[in-house]
Structures are given as C-alpha cells and as structure tokens.
Amino acid sequence: MCKFKNKIVFITGAGGGIGKATAMTFAKVGANVVLADVKKEFVEPLAQDIQKLGGKALALALDVTEYQSVKNAVDEAVKTFGTLDIAVNNAGVVGIGSIEEIDEQEWDRVLSVNAKGVFICTKVALEVMKPQKSGAIINTASIAGKMGMAHLSHYVASKFAVIGFTNSIAKEVAETGITVNAICPGIIGTGMWRGEGGIADRWKQPGETEAQSWERNKKTLIPQGVDQSAEDIAEAVVFLASAPHITGQAIAVDGGMTM
Structure with a gap:
C-alpha cells in the first residue's frame, strides 16, 4: 500500500458512509485526501480527524450536477496538492417509490446526481489525468446496477447508467494508462x-x-x-485504485448476492 504515499485522492460524497470510510482508508495508507460534499461543513470534521492522524486533507464544497462547480473544486485540489491521481465519484442520492409514486421531479433528482454527477466528475477528472497519462477513476454504482429491485426503478436506472458509462469511458481511455471502474456495494x-x-x-x-x-x-x-460495511467497500475501492490492469469492471462487494 506504500504506493499511495502522497497520492492525491479526490472523493465526492465524502461526508458520510462509504465516502467517509474511503477517505479514512486512503489516508491511513498515506494518500492526501480531498474531501468534497454538497456543503463544506459536512467534511470539515473528517478533514480535522485525518490531520490529527498526521495526514493531509482538504475540505471542499461542490455540486456534482454542475460542471463549473466540480471544475472549481478540482482546480482547488490541484492548486493545493499539484495534481490528481485518483477520483472516487461517490456522491449519490437514493429514492424509494413505486412507479405510481415517482414523479418527474423525483426521477430527475435521482438521475441528475447519480448519473449526470458521475459523468461530470469523470469528465473533469480526465481533464487533469489525460495530459499526465495516468490516473484511476472509481465510480460508485450498486448491486442495483446489476439487477432490478421493486420500488427502486429510478435508483436502479441511475446505477445501470453508471455501469454502462464506466464501461464506455474505460474503453475510450484504455491506451492512456488511466483505469476506470465501478464499485457495486451490496446491502x-x-x-x-x-x-x-x-x-x-x-x-x-x-x-x-x-x-x-x-x-x-x-x-x-x-x-x-x-x-456489508462501508469499510468493506472502501477496501475494494483502494484495491481498484492500485490495480493498473483492471479497467472497465463493475466489482460487486455483496456477499455473493449477484454471483
């Protein structure tokens, strides 16, 4: 894991759950961590915790559905740490409801953050990674991106989109040295x-x-x-970030649920 010493990791949705666990796991193996969430106060306590452990962390606010917001945050990260090595596009929202209960606004809310957000964050990360011809992108999908689930149709649609998008971009950048994978948390x-x-x-x-x-x-x-635990998912994210010849995959950490 020493290969992460001083690597720059940018994590969206870092304020809790999988994002927080991922940030702490990377920090413990020597990475400098950029913690991004919709409000800066969501990630400031985590930045302080990492700094107390002797790590380096930067807390930022961003809206993953707005290109300029993401661009500004990544620019700030690069200005602070010099580059961007790993992007964990983890920000997401959930929604539960039957087809009768889901309206257009709810559909747009979930798809905008979960699918459009991953598109924008990947696009901005590649603006930094492609010129340096290196980097790893890990998009948070779900087992719901591999199977339909009742009362989750819009959430499922968004996660299927993340997996398909990940596969496509991985092929686009395969010769650049950049890997693009999806992680699929279980329950x-x-x-x-x-x-x-x-x-x-x-x-x-x-x-x-x-x-x-x-x-x-x-x-x-x-x-x-x-x-599963958030830490289980974080360990898999760190593994994918360290694997130069794994790309275009959607790795499930689900206790065998989608085997």
Missing part, C-alpha cells in the same frame, strides 16, 4: 435499507416489523447471510 445496514420508509420497511410481510424484515431479507438475499 449496508444504513441509508436506504434501514429505518422508517427504507427498503426493509417497504418490503415487510404482514405482521413483520422493520427489524424482522431486515433480518429476513438479509438472510434471503445474501448467500453469506451478513450485510
């Missing part, structure tokens, strides 16, 4: 899966509590029978 017991209105709640059987639904679905859907 993590936070966010869209747990709590009132989450998938476990939505998929309850008659007489079941949300907690009972969660345990049943976890054991039914995941061959290993256990959910």
Whole structure:
C-alpha cells in the first residue's frame, strides 16, 4: 500500500458512509485526501480527524450536477496538492417509490446526481489525468446496477447508467494508462435499507416489523447471510485504485448476492 504515499485522492460524497470510510482508508495508507460534499461543513470534521492522524486533507464544497462547480473544486485540489491521481465519484442520492409514486421531479433528482454527477466528475477528472497519462477513476454504482429491485426503478436506472458509462469511458481511455471502474456495494445496514420508509420497511410481510424484515431479507438475499460495511467497500475501492490492469469492471462487494 506504500504506493499511495502522497497520492492525491479526490472523493465526492465524502461526508458520510462509504465516502467517509474511503477517505479514512486512503489516508491511513498515506494518500492526501480531498474531501468534497454538497456543503463544506459536512467534511470539515473528517478533514480535522485525518490531520490529527498526521495526514493531509482538504475540505471542499461542490455540486456534482454542475460542471463549473466540480471544475472549481478540482482546480482547488490541484492548486493545493499539484495534481490528481485518483477520483472516487461517490456522491449519490437514493429514492424509494413505486412507479405510481415517482414523479418527474423525483426521477430527475435521482438521475441528475447519480448519473449526470458521475459523468461530470469523470469528465473533469480526465481533464487533469489525460495530459499526465495516468490516473484511476472509481465510480460508485450498486448491486442495483446489476439487477432490478421493486420500488427502486429510478435508483436502479441511475446505477445501470453508471455501469454502462464506466464501461464506455474505460474503453475510450484504455491506451492512456488511466483505469476506470465501478464499485457495486451490496446491502449496508444504513441509508436506504434501514429505518422508517427504507427498503426493509417497504418490503415487510404482514405482521413483520422493520427489524424482522431486515433480518429476513438479509438472510434471503445474501448467500453469506451478513450485510456489508462501508469499510468493506472502501477496501475494494483502494484495491481498484492500485490495480493498473483492471479497467472497465463493475466489482460487486455483496456477499455473493449477484454471483
């Protein structure tokens, strides 16, 4: 892992969950980490934590759906650290609802962040990486980018888009030395899966509590029978960033769910 010493990693959606775990994992192996989220205050505490551990971190605000916002953030990162070696395009939103419940505004909200955001962040990252003929881009997709799931049609559509886009760009830049891959997290017991209105709640059987639904679905859907953690995903992201001959792949970390 010493190959990450002083490497510059730009992570969107770094304020929590997978983004936060990814930032901490890269920092622990020597990388300088740029933490980007929709509000700077979402990532400032994490930057301070990394600095206390002796690492270097820069907290920035950006809107992944706006090219100039992303461009400004990446320019600031390059101005601070000199270059950009790894881009983890992790920012995303979730949405749950039947086809009757999803309206145009909700469809646009999810697709704009999850699909357009990855497009813009990849485009801007390549503006730095292509001239230097090196770099790694990892886009956060989902197991929902490999299989349909009830009450998640717009979210599923956005993640299928991320995988297809990743495959295409990987082929475009294959001869430049830049790798482009997608990571597909499995079931993590936070966010869209747990709590009132989450998938476990939505998929309850008659007489079941949300907690009972969660345990049943976890054991039914995941061959290993256990959910994944944000740290599990982060370790896979770091692996992809270190693998010069893996590109155009959508790697699932899901306990065998999509095998």
